[in-house]
Amino acid sequence: MPKVLFVVHGMGDCLPGWSAKLVDLLDRTLAQYPRFATEARPFRDRVAVEEITYDAAFDKMVEPWGRQRAALEQFARDHALALDDTLTALAVGQLPTDVRNFVWETLLDPVLYRGSSLVRDNVRRSVIGQFLTAWERHLTHNHGAGQVEVSVLCHSLGTIVMSDVLAHVGEGRRREYLPFSAANRSLKTLVTLANVSRLGPARLIDVDSRATCVRPDTAPAWKAGKANYLQRLINVRHELDPFCLWQRFAPRSDWGTRYVDVAGVRHVHQADTHGFLHYLVNPRVHVPFFRSLLGDGAITRPEERAAVDAFPDVKPEACAAAVEALRDSLTALGEISIREPRALDDFVVYGIAAYRAMRTARDACHPLAEGLNVA
Amino acid sequence: MWRSVRSTVALVLLVLAATRSVVAQAGRPISDDCDGDALAARPASSLGVAFEFTPNRVWDRLLPLREGRKFAAMGDTARATFKALASGMNEDARIRMDALLNAVQQYLIRTDTSASFRVESGPSARPMEIRAGDEGEPWRVGVGSAHEIALTDSSDEPTRRAVCWSAMLARRIVDYAGEAARGTALQVLAERDQRWANFESSGYSLTPLELLVNGWCRVCRGKMEPPRAQIVLGHVLPAYLVRNGTGSRAALGFEMLGLLFYAPSRKSYWGVTLVLAYPQEQRREMGVMLHASRLGQVGITAPSWLFSGGQPSLIVSTDLYRFVQRWQGRLRDERAEVSRDLDRLRGMTAR
Numbered sequence: 084m085p086k087v088l089f090v091v092h093g094m095g096d097c098l099p100g101w102s103a104k105l106v107d108l109l110d111r112t113l114a115q116y117p118r119f120a121t122e123a124r125p126f127r128d129r130v131a132v133e134e135i136t137y138d139a140a141f142d143k144m145v146e147p148w149g150r151q152r153a154a155l156e157q158f159a160r161d162h163a164l165a166l167d168d169t170l171t172a173l174a175v176g177q178l179p180t181d182v183r184n185f186v187w188e189t190l191l192d193p194v195l196y197r198g199s200s201l202v203r204d205n206v207r208r209s210v211i212g213q214f215l216t217a218w219e220r221h222l223t224h225n226h227g228a229g230q231v232e233v234s235v236l237c238h239s240l241g242t243i244v245m246s247d248v249l250a251h252v253g254e255g256r257r258r259e260y261l262p263f264s265a266a267n268r269s270l271k272t273l274v275t276l277a278n279v280s281r282l283g284p285a286r287l288i289d290v291d292s293r294a295t296c297v298r299p300d301t302a303p304a305w306k307a308g309k310a311n312y313l314q315r316l317i318n319v320r321h322e323l324d325p326f327c328l329w330q331r332f333a334p335r336s337d338w339g340t341r342y343v344d345v346a347g348v349r350h351v352h353q354a355d356t357h358g359f360l361h362y363l364v365n366p367r368v369h370v371p372f373f374r375s376l377l378g379d380g381a382i383t384r385p386e387e388r389a390a391v392d393a394f395p396d397v398k399p400e401a402c403a404a405a406v407e408a409l410r411d412s413l414t415a416l417g418e419i420s421i422r423e424p425r426a427l428d429d430f431v432v433y434g435i436a437a438y439r440a441m442r443t444a445r446d447a448c449h450p451l452a453e454g455l456n457v458a
Numbered sequence: 459m460w461r462s463v464r465s466t467v468a469l470v471l472l473v474l475a476a477t478r479s480v481v482a483q484a485g486r487p488i489s490d491d492c493d494g495d496a497l498a499a500r501p502a503s504s505l506g507v508a509f510e511f512t513p514n515r516v517w518d519r520l521l522p523l524r525e526g527r528k529f530a531a532m533g534d535t536a537r538a539t540f541k542a543l544a545s546g547m548n549e550d551a552r553i554r555m556d557a558l559l560n561a562v563q564q565y566l567i568r569t570d571t572s573a574s575f576r577v578e579s580g581p582s583a584r585p586m587e588i589r590a591g592d593e594g595e596p597w598r599v600g601v602g603s604a605h606e607i608a609l610t611d612s613s614d615e616p617t618r619r620a621v622c623w624s625a626m627l628a629r630r631i632v633d634y635a636g637e638a639a640r641g642t643a644l645q646v647l648a649e650r651d652q653r654w655a656n657f658e659s660s661g662y663s664l665t666p667l668e669l670l671v672n673g674w675c676r677v678c679r680g681k682m683e684p685p686r687a688q689i690v691l692g693h694v695l696p697a698y699l700v701r702n703g704t705g706s707r708a709a710l711g712f713e714m715l716g717l718l719f720y721a722p723s724r725k726s727y728w729g730v731t732l733v734l735a736y737p738q739e740q741r742r743e744m745g746v747m748l749h750a751s752r753l754g755q756v757g758i759t760a761p762s763w764l765f766s767g768g769q770p771s772l773i774v775s776t777d778l779y780r781f782v783q784r785w786q787g788r789l790r791d792e793r794a795e796v797s798r799d800l801d802r803l804r805g806m807t808a809r
Binding site for chain 2 (some may be wrong): 229380
């Protein structure tokens with residue numbers, strides 16, 4: 084099967100097999116469209132889906148900390164060892180009590196990725212290994228006349244990881260990447276959902292996602308005389324996604340017709356507007372994605388219009404007021420200019436308001452979260 | 459009269475046949491010839507004699523050259539196939555495709571003649587990539603080069619076949635010729651993965667502080683590699699102070715600063731750290747500690763830096779201490795067993 088889709092998860096606990104829910108959703112969603120409703124071939128039979136998992140690279144670093152802390156405390160108790168304050172801070176203070184809670188499982192991943200080059204390189208080499216090994220497998224076992232077409236669908240932290248990885252490989256930053264570099268090959272489509280590749284303190288960002296070869300052919304060359312890596316880049320930002328409020332990804336120049344910035348994504352079918360699947364249920368998002376993979380005629384323009392018209396921004400109406408309040412508070416938060424002197428005060432005030440609105444919306448819209456909770 | 463009717467009928471039939479052919483051609487989308495899957499799905503009968511020039515058929519005939527890994531010769535076949543298909547095609551497209559195939563041929567000759575090119579980079583597939591267009595847009599071959607070719611649903615059959623079929627064949631040859639380079643690349647990546655796996659399983663644990671500090675240390679490791687040298691900073695570990703007589707006791711060891719060096723495989727390491735020991739109900743001691751992989755750490759501490767006053771202690775990490783205890787226990791058990799056997803023997807002799 085020459086069409087290959089790499090799927091890359093975001094923050095949080097993603098064990099091997101995490102993509103099963105995603106592929107189910109893609110099967111169901113594609114079957115909504117007339118041409119595919121009558122055919123027995125689901126999405127997974129048309130496109131070979133390759134799952135990329137890098138969560139273990141974080142876990143292997145973080146998990147021992149919990150054990151170390153417990154072991155030290157136990158040892159000190161068993162032997163009646165009294166720790167002074169400094170030693171306590173160094174011995175156990177920097178180690179977490181529970182590495183399986185939300186903060187350590189989810190929010191720490193991007194912090195470690197940005198903060199430690201050791202973690203970053205470990206994640207990158209893990210992803211590069213999975214990506215190129217699978218790509219090579221498809222190239223070697225391609226028995227048909229069709230060319231192997233490689234696409235990538237990534238979300239959240241996955242957009243940072245894949246932007247970096249594709250820049251490294253595409254630009255041939257190491258000799259071993261050359262056979263897969265932009266000089267030799269290109270990727271059909273890169274889809275970035277909740278693109279946070281620019282998020283973080285500038286000094287900790289070692290790859291500027293706007294200045295690499297990870298751009299479509301229709302964009303200016305990333306470097307004189309060098310080829311860009313992508314045939315198409317589809318970038319999607321949910322208007323109410325709190326992770327995409329600042330430092331949004333946007334090209335510095337016109338990247339031409341093959342850079343598709345999907346606008347108007349503002350649906351709230353669950354409180355977590357950042358969810359991977361929550362993005363994909365919106366026809367504004369999945370129609371260009373399916374077209375790029377299966378051909379432009381896969382879903383016609385009238386079919387697309389009908390699907391968009393039939394897709395409600397908020398459902399059910401019961402939680403509409405809460406969602407409206409959430410939308411207002413997130414909009415206010417997003418409008419804070421970090422250069423203004425009052426920015427920090429405003430950030431705290433609006434941040435608390437947004438948090439409260441989010442909790443209210445979560446409670447009001449809770450029943451809608453079923454089945455869409457992939458990080 | 460009869461001849462005139464006959465020639466009129468023949469002319470009408472000819473026009474009808476030509477019209478049917480044009481209608482059939484105009485009605486067939488470009489993907490039928492330029493999408494590999496769509497082309498492969500077409501029955502051989504619908505292609506007539508041209509079937510023998512489809513990419514899959516030519517690829518099958520290339521078997522002897524494939525086995526011999528004669529890439530330039532395979533490229534020659536692709537060019538010969540193009541020539542055979544080029545009859546009647548658009549002249550501008552012919553010149554462009556010829557140039558694109560020549561560029562590919564140069565890569566294939568280099569693959570045959572340069573071992574370093576063959577195993578490090580391999581030929582580029584880009585001149586032969588076929589890009590499907592969106593609705594109303596042409597399909598393109600050779601995007602980014604000066605010889606880019608655009609094809610549409612209205613492109614004539616010889617042109618679309620010559621361009622797309624030759625591109626598919628040449629692309630396949632290029633992919634095949636790139637196997638050695640890709641294999642080398644994956645080998646390098648697999649070896650690196652193994653070094654990281656060894657570092658994760660056999661390396662000295664990193665606290666959050668050490669993770670940060672070791673991340674900053676650029677000279678400690680190569681790009682994308684696990685550390686060859688690891689900084690130990692503010693690392694607390696359970697330990698035992700072993701002394702002459704009955705003074706042995708548990709202690710917390712606090713490694714202030716140290717450096718570990720890893721073997722190239724990252725399976726083992728050694729190094730030295732400066733350590734403070736905090737024993738039970740006693741003053742802290744200072745000293746140095748030697749690391750030897752997972753075996754553990756052993757060092758010497760004393761109440762003062764100069765080791766001038768007080769009795770020095772042997773500081774042993776818990777892992778090593780337990781290992782030694784187990785070993786001593788086994789030794790004790792074996793001794794006891796031997797002495798029991800000896801007693802039994804003595805008893806038998808006495809009787």
